[in-house]
Amino acid sequence: MSSPAHTHVSAPDAATTPVAGLTARRVIPLRHPGRWLATVVVLVVLAQVVHGLVTNRFYQWDRFAYWFFEPVVLDGLLITLYVTAISAVLALIGGTVLALARHSRSPVPRAVSWTYIWLFRSVPLVVVLLFLYNFSALYQSLSLGVPFGPSFITFGVTALATETVIAVIGLTLHESAYAAEIVRAGILSVDQGQHEAAASLGIPRYRQFRRIVLPQALRSIVPNYVNLVIGLVKSTSLVFYVSLLDLFGTVQSLGSTYPGDIIPLLLVATVWYVILTSVISVVQYYVERRFAQGATRNPPPTPFQRLRGLAVRR
Template identity: 70%
Template structure:
């Protein structure tokens, strides 16, 4: 078959015009130098070293007395009371917060008004004032009764027998915690996309099933971190129950400090370290709970601290190997 006049054969075709005229040299990519970051790191390390040196060498801290008091039975008894008060108050506060949040989101104007008033009132009253008021509640109401309003009473209770020091502490902290927990739960429920509610309603699912199986699992991703912050604050707030004659961890430290005034500083350090241990344990629990509820919301679960450590050590070894090969 003959070619058309003026056409070029494959052998006669000119070379492509986009062929580079110079040979590109391959060079190793060097990391970006950040001198400011190294300077800031060095300054922080120096400050941390100075702080640690002061803690270890200052005789004012009396670390020998700290070791003596840290595991004393008096301190451990107070720690048990702190854990008991915090656990019971957290359960009471969370249950009350859920009820208040659902009432605030209900269609009843009475329930919404009562929930809003409760939250406004107990978030406005200082916790120490609430505890002292409840501790002296028997001066206002010597007996409590259940019956018809403005009518006969069916059951009567002696308030002084019911209001023990532990009960006053748990009720006071629980009432205060419920006001804050209600806003945390309500915010988590409102964070769920409205399309989820509409899709569940379109499928004809019952209201209870919609809330427990669709809304609540998604709301927990927002509720858990915020409520754990409240829980950490609750653990520290238990130190106020000392003012209602309950010897918790802080109360035991205060009592021992009054008996041994020379050991006030090591005793305060003992309380500080125990509170750090408790709040750190709650923070670790928060991490794994958040990781559990992140399933399905992210493409990959966030790595655990151990996995991060392994990745960091692997990256450090790889960097050292590359630097040695240069």
């Protein structure tokens, strides 16, 4: 009896399989001529701008270098930093009080807070500063005592309201309205379930805000408020109208004394403002990265980490 014949079926050649055929083909990247054209145009425009800055003698870069570190300019820069720092702290405090008043259960604080925010967001900052500068014409003196009764302490407005005080008060009053909306938005960003859970545990309202609501709200408040501080740095240029010689006021005064140096003096102010806002922007980046740790699994790398990663790859 003969054994059955064994048929041998050979496996298909790997080169003839569909997958292998696809991988054997060379992948041609998609071309982007529009992207290359836009890159070339942008580089040409930037080169023209840089060439104009370097070769145009009317910029007077030698005078720019002379004025950049002059003591009178640095004094104005210090005044800008001082007014910005004090106003930023006071505006944050005032904005927090106004935001909490908006969330009050009493209708009177809510109405007062809403009116304050509506009023100072509607009036330009320069009008607020000029009004405070002429405040002594309305009230020659202020006093502390019993309401509608006798006064215990009286002091003159003119002696108290110096240029620096007027600038700080005006910026604080104006920026507090915007800070209040930032703080209120941060409080509203906290999930309502957090409030309900804290209330169900019998935690007092002030402890709810301090221990539960505020730490979560800061994730939204701090980056936005740092952005407001950047705007505050530039807003200090308006204190020149109340005779306070900050950075811009100093440059404006020097430009009147040395009219031939007006362009380099304006460039000096521009570069210093760019430096200040750049430093604050760096702080803002790290603050946002710090507060994003609870919301994102992997925070974005810092510029130093990116440079180190590129160096390791090479």
